[in-house]
Amino acid sequence: MRTATADTEFVITRLFNAPRSRVWLHWTSAGLMSQWFGPQGVTTTVKTLDLRPGGMMHARMDRPDGGRMWVKFVYREVVEPSRLVWEHSFSDEQANIVESPFGGPRPLRILSAVTFAEEGAGTRMRLAWTPLDATGEERQAFAGMLDSMAEGWGGSFDKLDEALAGR
Secondary structure, rough: EEEEEOOOEEEEEEOOOOOHHHHHHHOHHHHHHHHHHOOOOOEEEEEEEEOOOOOOOEEEEEEEOEEEEEEEEEEEEEEOEEEEEEEEEEEOOOOOOOOOOOOOOOOOOOEEEEEEEEEEOOEEEEEEEEEEEEEEEEEHHHOOOHHHHHHHHHHHHHHHHHHHOOO
8 A cells, every 4th residue: 555645755555474573674684685675577686784873775776677776775763673764865886876767856865764563463564755855846756756666665565575475
């Protein structure tokens, strides 16, 4: 399920059939995160994962067409096992923030928060994205990308489901 609000926030939730500690581990281990992070068809290699406020996750994403892009998280909050908050951006190989490889006016940084809540034997995960320091044009472009974000994160979460099931 995804929603958007007037203040340009993207939210997607998913119930995973795994305990919260296991879902948390898949978000906080470089090897496990490499198994699922990124849209369908993308192979991700997490190069750095320094899980602390001010620490960074830096990953290379290889597309089926041979294209390559880099992504970077700078963590703001790490509350094990219930919450991660980070600044999300595209980057280059040296982890410098760069414009989106998809072109057009897009925010350079997105405030991201993911929460993990126990729900029965599973885990309800909620991810929220909000543009940071974005112009009106960038916010408008962000609002126009909701379907694309839902597809990208939905594909990632499908892969996370598979990783959690050991497939």
